[in-house]
Amino acid sequence: xxxxxxTLQALTVPVIAALGVWIGARQMVIxxxxxxxDAFDRQYGKRVAVYEETRKFLRSVYEHITEDDIxxxxxxxxxxxxxxxxxxxxxxxxxxxxxxxxYNAQRSAxxxxxxxxxxxxxxxxxxxxxxxxxxxxxxSLFATGFVPFLVHKQRRRAWWLRWPA
Numbered sequence: 001x002x003x004x005x006x007t008l009q010a011l012t013v014p015v016i017a018a019l020g021v022w023i024g025a026r027q028m029v030i031x032x033x034x035x036x037x038d039a040f041d042r043q044y045g046k047r048v049a050v051y052e053e054t055r056k057f058l059r060s061v062y063e064h065i066t067e068d069d070i071x072x073x074x075x076x077x078x079x080x081x082x083x084x085x086x087x088x089x090x091x092x093x094x095x096x097x098x099x100x101x102x103y104n105a106q107r108s109a110x111x112x113x114x115x116x117x118x119x120x121x122x123x124x125x126x127x128x129x130x131x132x133x134x135x136x137x138x139x140s141l142f143a144t145g146f147v148p149f150l151v152h153k154q155r156r157r158a159w160w161l162r163w164p165a
Contacts, residue, residue, distance in 0.1 A: 029157060040152045047083050047149050050076060054092060054142065061099060061132055070100055088145045095135070095142075102128035 057065075057073045077092045084092075102125055109121035135142045 033154070036155075037152060043083055044150070046079065047146070050080055050083060050092070051146050051150065054095060057099065058095070058132060058135055058142070061102070061129075065099070065103060067103075070096070070103060073099075084145075084149055088141070088149070091141045091145055095132075098128045098131050102132060 053073065053076045057069065057076075060069055074096050077089075077096050080089045080092045105121045105124035105128065109118050109125055112118040112121065134140055137143065
């Protein structure tokens with residue numbers, strides 16, 4: 001009996017130590033998750049504002065867009081380089097560029113009499129308007145590019161670091 005009791009007493013120290021290590025590892029994971037969530041949360045409002053501004057900017061092409069709208073969106077895209085990756089930042093700059101070219105081509109085509117110059121502006125206008133139209137599809141970068149920056153995904157942890165469910 002004393003042999004069993006001695007063995008159990010000897011095993012309690014490593015078991016308690018292992019439990020302490022596990023609790024410490026869980027605390028580290030919780031702190032890391034909180035840090036990542038806080039970093040995501042700090043930028044979320046700014047990222048949503050750029051998304052909303054881009055959606056509004058693309059919609060204004062079909063309603064009534066002004067040069068002021070184009071300049072304001074250009075300023076909005078300057079923030080994108082700090083909030084998103086290079087791919088999405090370049091995409092937002094391309095939206096700005098395409099709408100600017102479309103707008104200028106449309107205004108130039110309206111002022112010119114029929115002829116070669118007007119046809120060139122019409123071609124530019126139609127090409128850029130088709131590109132702008134394509135941004136409404138579900139496969140466009142507008143539909144898919146913002147997702148990683150607006151949806152927080154919890155990292156999958158090793159089984160021993162997950163909380164028992």
